[in-house]
Amino acid sequence: MLSRIADSLFWLGRYIERAEYTARILDVNYHMLLEQSQQPYRLHWEPLIAMAGEQERFAQFYGEATAQTSFEFLAFRPENPSSIVECIAKARENARTIRDRISREMWEDINGLYHTVTRFDAAEEIATGPHRICETVKFGSHRFHGVTDATLPHDEGWEFLRVGWALERQEMTARLVDVQYHNLLDGPAHLGPPDKHQWMAVLKSVGAYEAYHRQYHSPIEPERVAEMLILHPQHPRSIRFSTAEVHSGLRAISGSHTGSYSNEADRLAGKALERLRYDTIDEIFKQGLHAYLNEVQQMSCAIGEAIATTYFYYRVAA
Amino acid sequence: MEALDRGLFKGYQPGIFYDEMFSAPGSPRLHYAKLYQKLAGMELAQFEERRKLADLSFLLQGITFTVYSDGRGTERLFPFDLIPRILPQSEWRHIERGLAQRVMALNLFLQDVYGKQRIFKDRQISRSLVYSCPHFRREMIGVEVPRGIHTHICGIDLVRDSKTGEFYVLEDNARTPSGISYVLENRLVMTRTFPDAFQDYEVLPVDHYPAELSRILRSLSSHGDEEAQIVLLTPGIYNSAYFEHSFLAQQMGIELVEGRDLVVDGDVVFTKTIHGLKRVDVIYRRVDDEFLDGLSFRADSLLGVPGLMGAYRAGNVALANAVGNGVADDKAVYAYVPAFIRYYLGEDPILRSVDTYLCTRPADCAYVLDHLNELVVKAVGESGGYGMLMGPWASQAKIEEFRGAIAANPRNYIAQPVIPLSRVPSHNPATGGMAGRHVDLRPYCLYDGQKVTIVPGGLTRVALQPNSMVVNSSQGGGSKDTWVLRGEGAE
Numbered sequence: 001m002l003s004r005i006a007d008s009l010f011w012l013g014r015y016i017e018r019a020e021y022t023a024r025i026l027d028v029n030y031h032m033l034l035e036q037s038q039q040p041y042r043l044h045w046e047p048l049i050a051m052a053g054e055q056e057r058f059a060q061f062y063g064e065a066t067a068q069t070s071f072e073f074l075a076f077r078p079e080n081p082s083s084i085v086e087c088i089a090k091a092r093e094n095a096r097t098i099r100d101r102i103s104r105e106m107w108e109d110i111n112g113l114y115h116t117v118t119r120f121d122a123a124e125e126i127a128t129g130p131h132r133i134c135e136t137v138k139f140g141s142h143r144f145h146g147v148t149d150a151t152l153p154h155d156e157g158w159e160f161l162r163v164g165w166a167l168e169r170q171e172m173t174a175r176l177v178d179v180q181y182h183n184l185l186d187g188p189a190h191l192g193p194p195d196k197h198q199w200m201a202v203l204k205s206v207g208a209y210e211a212y213h214r215q216y217h218s219p220i221e222p223e224r225v226a227e228m229l230i231l232h233p234q235h236p237r238s239i240r241f242s243t244a245e246v247h248s249g250l251r252a253i254s255g256s257h258t259g260s261y262s263n264e265a266d267r268l269a270g271k272a273l274e275r276l277r278y279d280t281i282d283e284i285f286k287q288g289l290h291a292y293l294n295e296v297q298q299m300s301c302a303i304g305e306a307i308a309t310t311y312f313y314y315r316v317a318a
Numbered sequence: 319m320e321a322l323d324r325g326l327f328k329g330y331q332p333g334i335f336y337d338e339m340f341s342a343p344g345s346p347r348l349h350y351a352k353l354y355q356k357l358a359g360m361e362l363a364q365f366e367e368r369r370k371l372a373d374l375s376f377l378l379q380g381i382t383f384t385v386y387s388d389g390r391g392t393e394r395l396f397p398f399d400l401i402p403r404i405l406p407q408s409e410w411r412h413i414e415r416g417l418a419q420r421v422m423a424l425n426l427f428l429q430d431v432y433g434k435q436r437i438f439k440d441r442q443i444s445r446s447l448v449y450s451c452p453h454f455r456r457e458m459i460g461v462e463v464p465r466g467i468h469t470h471i472c473g474i475d476l477v478r479d480s481k482t483g484e485f486y487v488l489e490d491n492a493r494t495p496s497g498i499s500y501v502l503e504n505r506l507v508m509t510r511t512f513p514d515a516f517q518d519y520e521v522l523p524v525d526h527y528p529a530e531l532s533r534i535l536r537s538l539s540s541h542g543d544e545e546a547q548i549v550l551l552t553p554g555i556y557n558s559a560y561f562e563h564s565f566l567a568q569q570m571g572i573e574l575v576e577g578r579d580l581v582v583d584g585d586v587v588f589t590k591t592i593h594g595l596k597r598v599d600v601i602y603r604r605v606d607d608e609f610l611d612g613l614s615f616r617a618d619s620l621l622g623v624p625g626l627m628g629a630y631r632a633g634n635v636a637l638a639n640a641v642g643n644g645v646a647d648d649k650a651v652y653a654y655v656p657a658f659i660r661y662y663l664g665e666d667p668i669l670r671s672v673d674t675y676l677c678t679r680p681a682d683c684a685y686v687l688d689h690l691n692e693l694v695v696k697a698v699g700e701s702g703g704y705g706m707l708m709g710p711w712a713s714q715a716k717i718e719e720f721r722g723a724i725a726a727n728p729r730n731y732i733a734q735p736v737i738p739l740s741r742v743p744s745h746n747p748a749t750g751g752m753a754g755r756h757v758d759l760r761p762y763c764l765y766d767g768q769k770v771t772i773v774p775g776g777l778t779r780v781a782l783q784p785n786s787m788v789v790n791s792s793q794g795g796g797s798k799d800t801w802v803l804r805g806e807g808a809e
Contacts, residue, residue, distance in 0.1 A: 100568035111380045311592040
């Protein structure tokens, strides 16, 4: 497989996942904040901008982060490279450069999603709220996964896609937990402890609310929410699960056996996974959640770079 | 006929032009009669529904081309018109024979010009005319191309002259002609949106083109084995024909590469893969000559592969089409193609060429300058409808601009009389009904070194603007499905 094609598949996966994650977070928080608008709320809009890592850019265009400005910025703003529409456009652009290598169904699916989201009228959507576009993107992403699994041979190319979206998910979940905990637990004392609605929002934004109840049969507690999102072995959005996906995809590409590695990307992914397998939530809180999640994010970056140097970049030969 | 007073064809006027569908107002030609009956019975709304379905299908499949006029490159649909262009078998057979003859002669000419150069010694064409073509490639002299094939693919443009009803060759397009993907996709969309139109006809299929092209490319490999790596080299997604490049690569099951995916080491070309370098044997290149290799041609080109010409000359990689073919479709050399056919094949040309005034000939040049408002003037090295003056429709300022340009560089220009192109009824957005629109025809000819294979029909391009005779997609043209019938269509 050409390095450029592997590169495009990897980023196709990442951009789709980033669009879906942004849509999820935006949708859930928007509606929760509306419900609570009568009370002094502690979940402000800034954290959502922080989650996308785009505080500086946001400040260039807007003063205060309100429901409207945040929605516009996260969903539509072309200057925000992580906005939903931009991510879908870039996913489609990657697909377009390799449309001979993906299935016709995949191309038509992502192309259709692109035409749908670019036809949303920003002003009109901002007036009615983000639910419609967020649902479209969420299900668009799910459908694309489904179409991919059903029509693309599960070969190296498929693995690069899988590694792309799993790595993005790992990083986004780490950011989500980090920002929300900081916001909820380190907030001003006079507001009192956060109520359970806010933890529910965190779970809902990753689609883990029902799963939490099946798992714990107990009221919502911050430590357990963190445990679920970081360490759960089966929930598809937990950091551990996503890391396992990255690891298994990379090993399928390199052909290395369990317990060994044949390049730096393999090694880092294996190391990250082993740690997540044996850490407990108590240990994580003892170390400090923020510090721990920071390490996870740094590891994600390092794995991404190692994948690029191993498979995508060529020093000029000859 | 009363049908003309209602439905799609209400008020339709074939006009003074040769109408492909009608021999006289209300009288369809024999091979169009059955289709006409079907269409004439349709309501405007029914037709509109089919039309929208077809447009949506093209949009969702992303069958678009890129225009550069706004600097950023915008994707546009290549407009598709639902009324097919139909050719009965007898007419097609004549075209097919004529095209095959022409391709053979062009290939022999290219072999000769870059080889023994007999034609100069025999004074059929002057060396100075050939050497002064903008697309003549000195680097190709003495290069023996695999199996002696230069013109693997030609997209020869034909037009039907309304005055005589005969087909003329307008351009030979022996470099990197595009459009075949639209032929295949148009047919696909047509069978989906208008299945009932096919019921009364036996239309010859076109979908074997990629397999035929693939067979020829494979035969060029010096290894000649199944394992040969064949790639399609594209300038990338910003190229106007990018859709076609990816479409053909996918259909042929070969890798679509950009220049940055390739590297030359020791006169051998490789692809950069995730598991290391892999040797390339054949390149179907859709990058123009001057961008192919920054070491041999334009040094500012990022589209090509440094060192590629070295590998080509060393015989380690085959290129299709061959480098230097532009000399055969130079618009001044065009005037000599009938002579090539006589000289190399000893035959009379089957298809006619358009009378051509070469501005290098003083008498021709004087005539051209005196009749600029009647003639079509073309820059010899251009294609795609660029660098052209359509005298009868041009502004005085434009005419004066060309007058100056011709006087300054006569070698760069030729002129031809305006051919009143034939018309086919086409959708008229102003009324929802039909109006006559001018068309040309570009069949795609594949040459394997022995024989020429032509997919029945080709691309019918249509000038969608009223009265316009410019059919190029970059100039607002569209296309139609082209049907070659197994018989005469009246059975």
